[in-house]
Amino acid sequence: MSNLMKPAQSLKNLLLFVLLAAAFQVSTAFAQVDISISGAKVKGIPIAVVPFKVLDGRVLEHNIHEIVAFDLNATGKFETVPVDRYPSFPSRYEEVSFKDWRFVDAEVLVIGEVWVLDGGKYEVQFRMFDVARQQEIGNGKRISNLSERELRTAAHVVSDTVYQAFTGGSGAFQSSMAYVTRTEIEYQRFRFRLMVADWDGFGAREVYGSWKPILSPSWSPDSSKLAFVSFSDRGPVVQMVDLQSGTSKTIASFKGVNSAPAWSPDGTKIAYSTSRHGSPDVYIYELASEQHERVTTHYGIDTEPAWSPRGDSVLFTSSRSGKPQIYSYSLYDKSVSRMTFEGDENANASYNASGTHMTMVHEGGQIIVMREEDGQTTWLTNAKYDESPSFSPNGDMVLYKTEQGYEPALVVASSDGRVRTRLELVSGDVREPAWSPLRK
Structure with a gap:
């Protein structure tokens, strides 16, 4: 005290x-x-949020994985695995090797893609995995008809979805x-x-x-x-x-x-x-x-x-x-x-x-x-x-x-x-x- x-x-x-x-x-x-951790080692759920793949290769103003990591870290219930430890950068289910992610101590894995639509709109698709059980949580989510500014909102939706799936409580990121x-x-x-x-x-x-x-x-x-x-x-x-x-x-x-x-x-x-x-x-x-x-x-x-x-x-x-x-x-x-x-x-x-x-x-x-x-x-x-x-x-x-x-x-x-x-x-x-x- x-x-x-x-x-x-x-x-x-x-x-x-x-x-x-x-x-x-x-x-x-x-x-x-600036994110500062106080006290002893944080015992949040180790989570890896892989950079979302933009399918046409363009560089977006808002990086969804960084926003999601920031959101979840702030709660104290999650602790993101540093990106430089990632064994690979999958964006689809068939690219995921659970053994590799267990090796870097990740218990939760989030991957996704950003699709570029006509008229300057975007679609975000993402998946969540329980690494220890080697199974997907849910069947994937899709957020459509987004402006580039709304990609930040989509990132907060991803954060809320992950938060609820792995803690049972409602997120607060929107x-x-x-x-x-x-x-x-x-x-x-x-x-x-x-x-x-x-x-x-x-x-x-x-x-x-x-x-x-x-x-x-x-x-x-x-x-x-x-x-x-x-x-x-x-x-x-x-x-x-x-x-x-x-x-x-x-x-x-x-x-x-x-x-x-x-x-x-x-x-x-x-x-x-x-x-x-x-x-x-x-x-x-x-x-x-x-x-x-x-x-x-x-x-x-x-x-x-x-x-x-x-x-x-x-x-x-x-x-x-x-x-x-x-x-x-x-x-x-x-x-x-x-x-x-x-x-x-x-x-x-x-x-x-x-x-x-x-x-x-x-x-x-x-x-x-x-x-x-x-x-x-x-x-x-x-x-x-x-x-x-x-x-x-x-x-x-x-x-x-x-x-x-x-x-x-x-x-x-x-x-x-x-x-x-x-x-x-x-x-x-x-x-x-x-x-x-x-x-x-």
Whole structure:
């Protein structure tokens, strides 16, 4: 178990930091993906993903085997065999020699071809094999009518298919993430952008921009909208933006601090925190009626709400015990229960999709995963400045913001803490990541 490093801060200071820190950091850019393995040797399933053969010999912009390997490595459940150890490069069943692949310790083998169709379209065909049993899993898969850009999507489909076949769980590679960048346009004049990209950081596009900070993006359950915090002349306000039309709507612009929106699982409500009546409390906004319901009333600071997967309770961070801890508000009987007791500070908690585990920021800068049933804790990081943890849709990974070499970065950790993968982003000082639900 990692040592606890950072001294406690007051929740008030934490709240002010969340709202204002975006205005004071230096812009950076990332150029490449870096995969780092932490701790002992990773005991993932050894898998060989052979470069897919392009039948007309052309060089494609997106190498499917590299994308699949990146996807699967990040989960901690697989470990790719280095390509330079491959005994051959088969693309069809009759070219596979199971004995050769056992020699390089591969337990899973993935092969495939890319067919070039008329009209600039492509078709991807792939097969999966259990090397130890010397048998094919399934009867081969085919993904047709793809543009070259969509070859990345096809690669994520391959990853999801392999993941489900060999782990029994759903993959998360066709999901997206939102994050915020800050770019210095002129000296000490910054542009903030709310970005949406594939889960691995590719295909980034701006969905909202401002000359003032943008904070706390939260996905609607159908991944069609984002709620977030922006700043007006009156201070922080809660907004939402439709990703298809680009139209935005203000949810909460009360006097004081409006912050930390969180979408309900059924998409009909948004929980948020506001100090409209003094100390920040948690409110629930109903989209249909546009009514705001106050659900906590305490002289302490109540903030950072997050819904349970069933929508019957809301986690939140509160200072009511003297220091920030995680509490749960029941929508059935309106009771409040304390959820965390280990350590001086726990904040910014959220559930995985099954509701069995929570991820949160511990002691001001360490990312942990806690099993709700018994409080068993796994440390994902042991740093001072990690923040904004967000579960993948299948709960097997956690996305968070960190600093590496005094530069901000987005990192994905396997939920068991054994593998950490830094994500490639095009440019900018990155922060406030949020992992989307699976695309529908």
